[in-house]
Amino acid sequence: MATKDINKAILDFLQTRPDGATTGEIVEAVGGDRVQVKRHIQYLRGQKHIRVLEYGSGRHARSVYGFVSMPPYRRLTGTITLATLEYLRTHGQSDVLKILTAIDASRQAVHYAVRILEKHGLVTRANRTEWKAIDVPQAK
Incomplete structure (x- = not known):
């Protein structure tokens, strides 16, 4: 899958998730190599297309990724x-x-x-x- 296609697939998937999604869920939806998909997630974060939503605290915190234009609540x-x-x-x-x-x-x-x-x-x-x-x- 081309870089542009992976990025689009990730963003399309996150738009359907009102509460965001974990890395595992994104990898499952997009398919392909976990390391590669994680790299794309980091790139999209850098480009301010997706944001990290922290859920939980301390050792139990987990990162959930959300689409940037989600309403605040x-x-x-x-x-x-x-x-x-x-x-x-x-x-x-x-x-x-x-x-x-x-x-x-x-x-x-x-x-x-x-x-x-x-x-x-x-x-x-x-x-x-x-x-x-x-x-x-x-x-x-």
């Missing part, structure tokens, strides 16, 4: 994060306990999700323990 990997954002959007203002009961997740996972959302400027602290969603216009 789509860049957040993980269903818990998206569920947290949706819950805050529909309920106005809430605390971690209410969120974790509603979306059936662990306290630690919800805390982590809220921290990611805060970092991306999608939620704000209403007071010491409660958060509310900042409305984000969807990308066209």
